[in-house]
Amino acid sequence: MLRAGMQNLCLMKRACLAKTPLSNVVRTLATTATASAALKPQKRLGRGPSSGRGGTSTRGHKGQSSRSGNGKPYAGFEGGQTPITKRYPKRGFTNPTAKEWAPVNLDRLQHWIDQGRIPAASSPENPITAKHLLDSKCVHNVHDGVKLLGDGALELSSPIHIVVSRASKSAIAAIEKAGGSVVCQYYNGLALRDLVHGRTDRKSAAPMRKPDILWYSDSRNRGYLSPLAEVESRAAKRAQLRGSQPTVEYPVFKLDDMLHVPKHAQSLRNSK
Numbered sequence: 001m002l003r004a005g006m007q008n009l010c011l012m013k014r015a016c017l018a019k020t021p022l023s024n025v026v027r028t029l030a031t032t033a034t035a036s037a038a039l040k041p042q043k044r045l046g047r048g049p050s051s052g053r054g055g056t057s058t059r060g061h062k063g064q065s066s067r068s069g070n071g072k073p074y075a076g077f078e079g080g081q082t083p084i085t086k087r088y089p090k091r092g093f094t095n096p097t098a099k100e101w102a103p104v105n106l107d108r109l110q111h112w113i114d115q116g117r118i119p120a121a122s123s124p125e126n127p128i129t130a131k132h133l134l135d136s137k138c139v140h141n142v143h144d145g146v147k148l149l150g151d152g153a154l155e156l157s158s159p160i161h162i163v164v165s166r167a168s169k170s171a172i173a174a175i176e177k178a179g180g181s182v183v184c185q186y187y188n189g190l191a192l193r194d195l196v197h198g199r200t201d202r203k204s205a206a207p208m209r210k211p212d213i214l215w216y217s218d219s220r221n222r223g224y225l226s227p228l229a230e231v232e233s234r235a236a237k238r239a240q241l242r243g244s245q246p247t248v249e250y251p252v253f254k255l256d257d258m259l260h261v262p263k264h265a266q267s268l269r270n271s272k
Helices: 003-021 106-114 130-135 170-177 189-197 210-216 227-244 255-257 263-271
Strands: 104-107 147-150 161-164 181-184
Touching: 104 106, 104 130, 106 147, 106 170, 130 189, 147 170, 170 181, 170 227
Parallel strands: 104 147, 161 181
Antiparallel strands: none
């Protein structure tokens, strides 16, 4: 009785839906149905010869098309012959120790100072660093460090004090002629990131490779490891601890004085 009642209810529901226009039918989960053309029966392969798709499963005998995994080939596949990427020898190499510097020219630096985007009142105690250059958009990325170049040296008029990773000879000469100073300091990846983010709780790493040690120890490059830079830094620290003290003039030792060359030998050398 229950089953017959359910069948009658379904028939009555279908009759009501048939008489009701489609615009008045409220679509619910109970009334939705999949279109008859949306679903197609699955083609079952390899289920015996009586199915019509047994045996070789419509792939035929042998050949590339009958193999498994016969999908889309990888990029650069040339049908089995040696591809062009392997046909010719390699050329060049990737230098693991190469550095990518962010260049800054003197004319751009002076233009930023004139606009007030970089503080003009710099000093050896508060120099211009890569953080100032990046925050002011003078450089858009520090990469492996900032390198100061000498283009536009005639436009430089401010006595600036700057600390960068590298500097050219012309840039050093132009800045020192204007009354400023340049210090080239080594930064590894972590130290450069701390400098840009203003973090000072970690000590900066020292250079480990011999070329870096020699470069930053050369006073001609204004390296921070050179003896002249060490003397100036020690004098600045002592002056800071003692307060405002007059600057101490350190004598410039000549090579003959350091080697203790006698005076008569110096006169003979000068006469030649």
